[in-house]
Amino acid sequence: MVSPWQTSITSVTARQSGAQKVYDCLVVGAGITGLTAALTLQQAGKNVVIAEAQQAGFGTTGGTSAHINTFADTTYAEAESAFGEDGAQLFAQAIREGYDLIVAWQKDCDFEVKPGYLYAETDEEVKLLDEIYQGAAKAGVAVAYADKVPTPVPFKKALLWPGQAQFHPLKYLQNLQKNFLAGGGLILENTRIESAESKDGLHMANGIQARAVIYATHTPPNINLFNFECAPYRSYVLAVKLKNGKYPDALIYDSQEPYHYVRTHVIGGEELLLVGGLDHKTGHEDAEKAFAGLEKYVRAYYNVSSVKYRWSSQYYVPVDGLPYIGQMPLAAKGIYCATGYNGNGMMLGTVAGKILADLILGKANRYEKLFSPSRIKPIDSFSEFVKENADVAYHFIADRINVHETDSLKRLQPGTGKLVEVDGKKVAAYRDDTGEIHALSPVCTHAACIINWNGAEKTWDCPCHGARYDINGKVLTGPATRDLTIIDTHEN
The missing domain is CATH 3.30.9.10 (D-Amino Acid Oxidase, subunit A, domain 2)
Structure with a gap:
């Protein structure tokens, strides 16, 4: 199931190889945040490479309903309650700056x-x-x-x-992509970055060396602070x-x-x-x-x-209403991230790309402190923090108990998926239209929660942290980085 944006354009061919060198920045993710950051850095004279797990615009940018607003899902009254009057005004200015950047860069x-x-x-x-x-x-x-x-x-x-x-979000994204490639940028599609190793001020991921790394994914991969x-x-x-x-x-x-x-x-x-x-x-x-x-x-x-x-x-x-943009907590210096845009990813993703580029370029940015991922949480957000993580704990435990038992997969209808128990083993099973069973371990590889079937999109979705897998267990979106284990039902 894809959006009309994804069906109404012709893909831009991304460059898939280049000379091995140390880049100024590796950007993980070719959505609106990643391409905005990469192009901004490139225009400042930096050598940048983008690694995208699927294709540019595959994720949230390709699925947005493409509204560009001066207001946000977190209301300015809520922002003022949590961050004060100055914080609410800065938030409004950030939303507006994201809007204005899109206006300045939009074309066709x-x-x-x-x-x-x-x-x-x-x-x-x-x-x-x-x-x-x-x-x-x-x-x-x-x-x-x-x-x-x-x-x-x-x-x-x-x-x-x-x-x-x-x-049209993907036409906009393609314009950024074309400009980035025309300026000598490198985009590596179908390249999943699972983690980065850091040593002596350099970061290594999938054979790519860079002085800085930006996780411009909807949430950084693997288990980290943002899961909570x-x-x-x-x-x-x-x-x-x-x-x-x-x-x-x-x-x-x-x-x-x-x-x-x-x-x-x-x-x-x-x-x-x-x-x-x-x-x-x-x-x-x-x-x-x-x-x-x-x-x-x-x-x-x-x-x-x-x-x-x-x-x-x-x-x-985000539990306190504002996005997390900046140096990633508990990570090596020079590893940055942006997440928690709520429903306002076009404006906040754009301004996030500018903020991250400024941080890497050593420029002061007025939003750095407000959106810092290491900010001290306001008291107002504590109850939301407890509620969300209690919900995660519930699904971690309860979903293991609520699996429907069956002694056979024969009752599974074509085009449907279900969590079942076969010979004492819990299985995430999908029967395709030809009758073939696709059986997987139901345990999410991110934090071991039990996945649920999404019949509309024919995916397995994690109710804890949002990882999603296709019918063959392949990771579609993080924070998981490993595929689900395939189970051979013929053994039964």
Whole structure:
């Protein structure tokens, strides 16, 4: 299951080899953070190599719903509560800087400026809306109350965010990629970096030597501090065709929990309505149910003729609300990371690339302290920290008990996967459309949690830290770096 962005472009050919040398920086990950950082460093005269486990744009950047906002999922009121008034204002400025960098670098990527609307349908949501307004205004973000919203959904109150935007994320990414390659940059696709060894100020990974390393992955690989400070979430999107051609010319969001949003985009010459939301923690809910919920929602309010695309993507929610960008804690000096963008990866991923490049270049950056991965956690985030990690502990234990016992795999229908027990052995089993069984160990290779089946995308997802595997056990996304063990069911 891929996004329309991934089906509507032709890949840029990445250079796959180059002379062995010591690079100024190895960037792990060819998404929006990695390419922004790499291109910024290159333009400052540095020799940079990018290593990508799949292909450029494979992960979150290729699955985004491509909103470019001046507001964030962590509200400015929440940021002020945790980091003070100055912190909230800096956060707002970082969001804006990410927006402005995209504006400056965008070219031939369907970039369009649109108004944004956030509306409330209940009295409780109205209270939240007022808090959002006050926090944004205090942080210096342009916002106003609106009497009208281009939505068929009845509402009680609404906010207008002027000057929001949208784009085709992979066209944008390809422009960065072409510029990076034209400047002599090297991109190694299908190159998974599992770890780096450090000695005498140099870092070695997969035969690549570099003076600095940036983990521009959605979360750094292997077990690290961020497994306890970021929770993985999946978000769902449909692209639908409308019978009446009445597509809203705006970015529109409701205040429900979980929320919905809609916007319009022309993809492959066809005007489509994108409707998204119904986010949940990775591996915790039924993905098919989420897609069904989105379709029910959009059909209730819009005259839908057909569903053209459906896809989902993953992001990480930080316990204290702000991303972690900078020197990686408990790692050798010169190893950097960026994670925890919540649902705002386009703006925060872009500004993260700039921040990381500045740190490597020895330039002062005003966001360094606010987003430091080693920052002392505010008290307000402690309860969220406890809740998320209690949830991880629950799934580590409970999912081992709740495996349905069976003495046979014969009941497994084609195209379905399930955790079963065969001859006393727990198995993650999938039967493909030809009837062949793909049997795997159900133990995630990252931190030994039990994986769950994602029927919508035909993947095995870890409910603890968000690692995902295909039906053959191959790692799709980290923090896992090792594939699942294949089990030979013919032995039974």
